[in-house]
Amino acid sequence: MQINRRPVRRSKCRGECMVFSKARLRIAGFCAAVSAACISPGLAQAQSTGSDQTESRADLLGSDIVVTARKREESAQSVPLAISAFSGKSIEARGVQKIDGIATFTPNMTFQNNPSFGGAGSSAAIYIRGIGQKEFLPTTEPGVGVYVDGVYVARSVGALLDLVDVERVEVLRGPQGTLFGRNTIGGAISVTTRKPTDTFSGSLQAITGRYSRMDAKAVINAPLAEGLYSKVSIATFNRDGYVRHLVDGRDLGDTGTLTGRLDLRWQAGDALELNFAVEGTRDRTNGPAFVLHKVNYQSKIFNPQNLPMLPPGSTPVEGSYVVNPPFDAPTDNFALLHNYFATLLGGQPCLGFTPYSPQGSGAACFSDRFLVGSHATAGTGPQYSRNDLWGAQLGADWDLGPIQLKSITAYREVHGNYARDGDHSPFTILQLADILTQSQFSQEFQLLGKTADDRLKYVLGLYYFKEKGNNINTLDFTPVTFRSGGRFDTESYAAFGQATWSPIEAVDLTVGLRYTDDRKSFLPDQEILVDKTGGALIAASPNTPQARILPFVRVHLNENATTPTATISWKVTGSALLYATYSKGFKSGGFVQRVFPARDSVPTFSPERAEAFEIGFKSKLLDNHLTFNAAAFLTKYDDLQVQVFTGIAPVTKNAASAEIRGLEVETRLSAGSGWFLEGSLGYLDPKFTKVDPAATEITLASSFERVSKWTISAAVSKSIAFANGGELTARGDWSYRSGAFMDALNSPELFQPAYSLFNANLTYEFPGKTISVFAAITNLTDKRYLQTGVYGSSFGLYEHLYARPREWSAGIKWSF
Template sequence: MVSFKARLRLAGVCAAASAIAIAAPAQAQAEAAQAAQAAQAAQAAQAAQAGDAGDPRAESRADVLGGDIVVTARKREESSQSVPLAISAFSGKSIEARGIQKIDGIASFTPNMTFQNNPSFGGAGSSAAIYIRGIGQKEFLPTTEPGVGVYVDGVYVARSVGALLDLVDVERVEVLRGPQGTLFGRNTIGGAISVTTRKPTDTLSGNLQATTGRYSRMDAKAVINVPLSDRLFSKLSVATFNRDGYVRHLSDGRDLGDVGTLTGRLDLRWVATDNVEMSLAVEGTRDRTNGPAFVLAKVNYGSRIFNPQNRPMLPPGSPATPGAYVLNPPFDAPTDNFTLLHNYFAALLGGQPCLGFSPYKPQGSGAACFSDRFLVGADADAGTGLQYSRNDLWGAQMGIDWTLGSIQLKSITAYRKVDGDYARDGDHSPFTILHLADILKQTQFSQELQLLGTTANDRLKYVLGLYYFKETGNNINTLDFTPVTFRSGGRFNTESYAAFGQATWSATDAIDLTVGLRYTDDRKSFLPDQEILVDKTGGALIAASPNTPKTRILPFQRVHLNEDAVTPAATLSWKPTRGLMAYATYSKGFKSGGFVQRVFPAQASVPTFNSEKAEAFELGFKSKLLDDRLTLNAAAFLTKYDDLQVQVFTGIAPVTKNAASAEIRGVEVETRLAAGDGWFLEGSMGYLDPKFTTVDPAATEITLNSQFERVSKWTVSAAISKSVELANGSELTVRGDWSYRSGAFMDALNSPELFQPGYSLFNANLTYDLPGKTISVFGTITNLTNKRYLQTGVYGSSFGLYEHLYARPREWSVGIKWSF
């Protein structure tokens, strides 16, 4: 039997041969058509992204005056308004105008999108939890895949750790909403975020920027573009971001939630011939912080085992008494609540007054008792355990672009590496109830080949491609709890193969039909390396397992999971008049399954979960009105979402399981208006109505009435800016941004303590361009009303601890930028 790899290679050869055969008869006229098309694309790109070689403010002119942004959502350069997909596109200048430093900031202006820094249990300071149209994933473990794909210059970023990208020298960011299972097929069931960096040009240019502000903020960025010859160009960008935290770690005076980042990137671009272009990029990022700004918000002292009705207690051996609870150690040890178990041990083994008898009070005044005295507010932490987050990320990629008449062959080869080390005190006290440490080492390699072409008098445009992805790594979790200390995690390996194709047929000048198909084969393995290091109970109190030290929690045996999927897409678009396009789209998405690596007590085999799938139907339109000064786009969609991977608690650990199916309905509207005389307005609105349609009976944590976690029903934004040209040739620009997000739960359990009510945010920005517009002075205020809102929240029922992580409070900053 022919192997899959051999079939994949054969398919690629056949695809290339077929494309060349189709294109050859029309080669001459296609070359002429391609030249015209290339000229048009160059003009569009120049209009939308100008400023590399001339006026450094020219790019903002295209964005502010309503010029379309050139996007590559379909692997070729097109105007964002001509693509029949729901896309939010932001130029680098518009991102800068909003004062956005990290990529998560775009969520405030993108309908139906959630993008949070979610350290969760691991404590990684840069971990992305991204949801688009209700589909996403908050888990950072490498045995679980993200639900929204993040791509940098076409390269898939596999891990959510490190996906919270710094935006240093970005050309544009595209947010593609809905399943992108054909062209962006690697785990893009909810959508894709595509970041495109600026490429080196043939002009000596650059900029320097310095920013200071509240919380001892000191940021600096430098970009320089240097042509090395007539055909070889280089660009170097470096940046450092530094800011104090906003939650005081009381035991040592450090601030949690601080920023300490150093990042850099070197780009080389070689135009070898008129038909061949090669690019090479090497980048690295170093993060060193004191850990995420979690605070203790509430403690649940309840137990289903020990005194579940909170009755007055009687000493062991007392006769059964109505209305009272008779202590029965060690058989009533509250192993379902480690905080209460700590007090149980302190009271019965240490003689501490941690369990009041009458009335019953599961917290006491003794020094060894856990009590509400550790609830020290929203800006302080009373923990004494280790707290830190350290990330080292680097990558390299090479691109080759070879034009053969009407055919374009592209190759993208990339390597990325993550080296992370994290620790967190999850009980926020001097005791050891919930201490966590993680070491994550991951490497990934990917190779993508694309064949793009046009034929049939430019009426048929096609993309054919092959994709290979390999990921290896090791994740070591050390967990120190009240009754036990153990090691979790293990070694993981993923290989993914795919072949894809998409074609657009222009039946008439007004009607286009696009069809696409992708075949994906994912092969995964996991070698759990998990054992109990210290059993503090001697094996007597751990539910369902008389464990002894060094006992394996899972067998030290490699397990495998192989899955494949076919994900089609089809779009019909209609352009009845200039400036108006209506479209209908059908698409499917696939996100592969994985392994449950957090397991306790011991099990005989590794729990796994399967892939989840989404099938989406969408109707939309895009329009340009009022002499192209007004852009109005809208979409309505229905997504059928099956085999949801939901994170719930089973035992003491959060685990992922295929728990339900759902339907998601929604609407999105985006608009921009260049009103004239320097005025520019923009806004967006998103509405989501996700509902579970079936729930696995074994998933007792959720019901048909449960709400999706981290998903708001309403997301609304608006912005207004005014630019004034002054008599001396300088320019003053004032901008205000508002965004609103309705309430959402931070966990699948819909814990009321982790519900964030709806809230509004206001930001303001003032920029003064000196005459000549090479020097700019700017000031920004974020979170103008000092709104306190949850960025994320964590609750583990086995610990009884509710943790909140609030977003940064109001901050001001001022800076200066010199461009040349």
């Protein structure tokens, strides 16, 4: 097939890149990708003209995808939404094994495995257009909703999905408060798995690689009877960690996952289809790969000027500091408090009187000797992360001619057990343990229809969600051991509707509305277990051993929200679409679960709300070989839920309002002769417009945490077809992120400077395309960059968790 020779405005594309490069030299890589997309027909002409040419592996990356972003099947290019869609085959061709890998190719998106303060493994921290959530606590909601086959995954633990047998992944950017609804203030990620078919088929795959990697996947699709089909998929993922736990030689950051799923599909006639699935995952690891980066030994209570010290009872001397226990105990810095106790109670030289040395030299002193680098930790406390997840769902589709009825019923459970040593030493300064149990039930009904000669399309729906569970945190600190957490319960009701009317053939008007009613409760089960000071520090307060930190009384929180959307779209040509959208989003409030010292009531925080304005266009050019999409948006973001350390525990509070301006560009080109190029650019400019005076941790000049101003990617693939029917495909990709802080306090020690990543893979498909072998390298330049970071001012400890280093892998796949 020959691409038509249409005039191409080469100077315009190059001119746009020149403007970008003048504004920011760092986006030159993206300009190169766009310039390649804006090629003259000469490159397109290089495509083979043979009539027997088949679609290459590289061409699969650029094919249009059918999505269900509006609850009905539509081409991704025809949906007036900012959506990045990836088919299962294209995800595989990109070398992505886990769902967080799609962030590499999606503008303005951050998707990380974030253990955060508690150490839960496989915990997703997702941000889209600057809005998201990093905390896994069940009393805090995510800012980006994750859906699997239409089922909302409520907890971030377990949302870091392994992509075993996926039909497609859709990333919807911006508030999706009407059709997806629950906690999609930043956007939604919708994963659709493959349904069983009437053909016996399947695949077997094995992968090995660096760090003793050993992965295996098996998928078998088998018809059972007329109209009844089944599919079984099972996978195991195993990999050593990359941070050595020195005390026992174990590696942290390892992978040990077993997951499986059974699907049954019953076509009970021409009008009714039932789909049932049950799945489970078992995850066992040695815990997250945190390392100790820096220690702050400063205290506002004890010797704040770092003066030479005199023993207790000494005559004051100008320019010196007389130790005055217990009244000057540095209770605002537990690392220093440990040395204070070791000096005054244990006779260890941990403070150094002249000159003052807060680290000391004794064996019982906490000091910088525990900063053992980015590949090891000297902690001796328990380290593990264990998750067990399972779920079942039943989907029913009735086709009644003018209308279709859909029902999605689902149940999910999470059982987690986590522990980590946050001080990275033989001492007990910061040791954490968590037990999480959670179950959820959801029911959704949808009514879809068309009328007025198909000029009016609509969807109406009802939604119910029920969640309950228990999360107990045991926190062992220098002065005290206490239990935090408690039982949580959530019930949510919603009704929604959306309609699209086409007054003329080229124009669509869409309006939608959702009403949500959330009802939450929390029963805190929090008390002091051990007062290690003998009562000297905390006996004078209600914080006596076995005393309640919060009243053992269930508290309630009721919220409701109305979230509308309105869109106008214009099909300029059969391959070009312009649109403008207005939408609102809502994220539930919650309870502050970690509390210390004691309080007489449970702290709460209110919902977040976002109002978004967006314009964009989508186009298919060069005989549908070039896709070029762009969007610009403004989001007004109110009552931001910001997590800060105001004492011992991280506290979530409504701290500010903000405006977020941004731009997104995505382009894909199937250039012929097996060539495929793609690129994306995301620009974000979030600014606080109002800060609560009580939120002293942030200012109007503060940066959003985990949000890069620039996210850019580019990739090129080349497929070579051989005379024997085999095909070789090579792919290389590059991604860039500008600098970002890992906490709301904008701690310089938790700032990740701008960085680039490079990946490459090579695949050979044997004749007949039933057997393929492949090899890949991720993080080709072995870049060390932060995946997350933690700092608590009460502990004085800066912790880093770096992403995995350079890794190679190789594998084989057999499809039948």
